[in-house]
Amino acid sequence: MSARDSILSAIRTGLGGSRNDPAAIAAEAADLLAAPETIRPPLVAATLVDAFCEKSEALGATVDRIGSIDEVPASVGRYLEGQGLSAEIAVESAALFRDLDWGDLRPRLAVAPDAPAAVGLARHGIAESGSLVIHSGKETRILLAFLPLHHIVVLRAASIVSHLEDYAALLVGHETSPRNAVLITGPSGTTDIEGSYVRGAHGPGFVHVILVFDA
Amino acid sequence: MNATTRTGFKARSDAALANPTLKTAIDRTTGTAERKRAAALAGFAEYEAARSRGSAIKDHVIANLDHYLEMFERNATASGAKVHWAATESEACDIVIRLCREAGAKRVTRSKSMLGEEIGLPDALGSAGIERVETDLAEHIIQLAGEHPSHIIWPAMHRTREQVAELFNADHKPPPADDEAASMVQSARHVLRGKFLSADVGISGANFLIADTGATCTVTNEGNAELTTTPPRVHIVTAGIEKLVPSTSHAMALLRLLVRSATGGELTQYTTFHCGPKRPGDADGPEKMHIVLVDNGRSEMIANEFRDMLRCIRCGACMNHCVVYRQIGGHAYGGTYPGPMGAVLTPVLDGLAQSRDLPFACTMNGRCAEVCPVEIPLPTLLRAWRGRSWRAGLEGPRMRAGLAAWAGLARRPGLYRMASGIGVRALRLLGRSGWIGSLPFAGGWTRHRDLPGPTGGTFMERYTARGARRPEDRR
Numbered sequence A: 001m002s003a004r005d006s007i008l009s010a011i012r013t014g015l016g017g018s019r020n021d022p023a024a025i026a027a028e029a030a031d032l033l034a035a036p037e038t039i040r041p042p043l044v045a046a047t048l049v050d051a052f053c054e055k056s057e058a059l060g061a062t063v064d065r066i067g068s069i070d071e072v073p074a075s076v077g078r079y080l081e082g083q084g085l086s087a088e089i090a091v092e093s094a095a096l097f098r099d100l101d102w103g104d105l106r107p108r109l110a111v112a113p114d115a116p117a118a119v120g121l122a123r124h125g126i127a128e129s130g131s132l133v134i135h136s137g138k139e140t141r142i143l144l145a146f147l148p149l150h151h152i153v154v155l156r157a158a159s160i161v162s163h164l165e166d167y168a169a170l171l172v173g174h175e176t177s178p179r180n181a182v183l184i185t186g187p188s189g190t191t192d193i194e195g196s197y198v199r200g201a202h203g204p205g206f207v208h209v210i211l212v213f214d215a
Numbered sequence B: 001m002n003a004t005t006r007t008g009f010k011a012r013s014d015a016a017l018a019n020p021t022l023k024t025a026i027d028r029t030t031g032t033a034e035r036k037r038a039a040a041l042a043g044f045a046e047y048e049a050a051r052s053r054g055s056a057i058k059d060h061v062i063a064n065l066d067h068y069l070e071m072f073e074r075n076a077t078a079s080g081a082k083v084h085w086a087a088t089e090s091e092a093c094d095i096v097i098r099l100c101r102e103a104g105a106k107r108v109t110r111s112k113s114m115l116g117e118e119i120g121l122p123d124a125l126g127s128a129g130i131e132r133v134e135t136d137l138a139e140h141i142i143q144l145a146g147e148h149p150s151h152i153i154w155p156a157m158h159r160t161r162e163q164v165a166e167l168f169n170a171d172h173k174p175p176p177a178d179d180e181a182a183s184m185v186q187s188a189r190h191v192l193r194g195k196f197l198s199a200d201v202g203i204s205g206a207n208f209l210i211a212d213t214g215a216t217c218t219v220t221n222e223g224n225a226e227l228t229t230t231p232p233r234v235h236i237v238t239a240g241i242e243k244l245v246p247s248t249s250h251a252m253a254l255l256r257l258l259v260r261s262a263t264g265g266e267l268t269q270y271t272t273f274h275c276g277p278k279r280p281g282d283a284d285g286p287e288k289m290h291i292v293l294v295d296n297g298r299s300e301m302i303a304n305e306f307r308d309m310l311r312c313i314r315c316g317a318c319m320n321h322c323v324v325y326r327q328i329g330g331h332a333y334g335g336t337y338p339g340p341m342g343a344v345l346t347p348v349l350d351g352l353a354q355s356r357d358l359p360f361a362c363t364m365n366g367r368c369a370e371v372c373p374v375e376i377p378l379p380t381l382l383r384a385w386r387g388r389s390w391r392a393g394l395e396g397p398r399m400r401a402g403l404a405a406w407a408g409l410a411r412r413p414g415l416y417r418m419a420s421g422i423g424v425r426a427l428r429l430l431g432r433s434g435w436i437g438s439l440p441f442a443g444g445w446t447r448h449r450d451l452p453g454p455t456g457g458t459f460m461e462r463y464t465a466r467g468a469r470r471p472e473d474r475r
């Protein structure tokens, strides 16, 4: 008997031999998601945007609010200058960014292993936890979110969802799932040495959100 | 499977109690963890409801485990991953080593996984001559020290900052700037960066397996899981079969419990769903993804008294709140998993004869069950092992004779009262200062701490003094 068959048959024997009807199992699984408001914290602010910002900032991220995508380069420039970083910057190859006028900044598609800063695009924000969601894809390199010391993330205010389940509902079936869906919740950190918190472990030590209100 | 099981629990815990720096190191981390968890739950009014729901989700999965395993296999395969099944730890290691060889791997990076430790993967890779690079900071520390994890969330919590500095100074080129935690983290970031990008295979575990997408979920605070699984040609996941959940939404409900209970955060910095290998046209990602589903004793637990243990989401809260763990640390337990959950699991994994001391190393104060986010009745499970140990005749003759004598007394109330009266007076004599510093015939009780002296008479004396009637008078 293959390992697969022996494991499955041991499980079935352990469960008493009878198999449940798939429809009944699915109904029970759906019931376990009922009344989600009773098993999750309410938002900390009245609007999705305010709740998202409050959570992100509590996690150590910084947020800049702008009125349109065209203002992204200026916002990035302000951040780089404030941090004393060079104008040479890795930028995700999103079509949205390609058409922008980057002015004095020098956007590069490649991200070096020790890149000081990179600009990426988030698909969603999650207000409950202040998380940014990125999906791997043709334009989105996962490493762009992990190699740089400063991760600058452009997020459209309209794409913020309320709770974790609201995002999870979008990932049903492997067809809708990208290779990697990453929820980024604040800068990378570790408490592995004596439990004391150190910011910037392997991933970015700084997360800066550029929130775009272009409706 | 763990090399430290050899020397015996009593000898190891004696050594741990005699180690002055160990207690400090454990207290620093568990103390912080306890405070942060309490603060996180104070801000989560829905916790009790979330906790019963979380337990119900895990129970539902276990009750339909065959269904969910097949569903996961179907969806993972459809996403392009290859699913393998391993009944035992050695089967699991063989599969991983074969996959590494097929990939022509010289160097593999590994993102912390307790299942990997359970199946002995670090040693198996070593014997196969494959260079293994641990990428989690704590795992990096214990790899340099040649040790096993002493905690499931903070594997290196038994080491002080100064001890870590010593290891890094010897290994890192250039060495860290000083022995502050921040400089050492910086140094590890620098040293490991090049290794991430040059690995042939990346190996991770999974906190959840999502049945309806076929994805595996990892949570880390450092970002090492994504750096481990993205650059190499091949990503291998090893995961226990109990890690299944029906959907991503169910995983979210459990993540809220897991993270708050483990670190006191609301969500880890990185929560990643890995669904298959690189898609056509993707900017990065591995060409191949393999998922090894490991049983290693789990399917047997479905039918016996340890079934509740399959709900465990490996948060570590039970050990952070355990009075025994906080005295002796993780290594004394001798298995892969320490603390209360380890005392239940190690006999399953290593056999009761090897590990019968563990279920007895417990005061039954019930703290672990109170803090467990999936309501596992750990003391009840430990008692079940004690019962099995007794029935299997694993108790020594002294223990058997002692218990027989006690049982004889307990059945004769008059005699029992007399004996306990003598006992309490003797203890009062020994503990005139309020504390007993040494006990004849029971030195183990007082070697590392004082026993509080009794302040009054026996229980029955005080009970009657309060005006209660003796049970036999109650007619």
Ligand code: SF4
Pocket: B261, B311, B312, B313, B314, B315, B316, B317, B318, B319, B341, B368, B371, B372, B373, B374, B375, B376
């Ligand atoms: S037994 Fe409960 S408290 Fe302990 S690690 Fe498992 S889930 Fe956490």
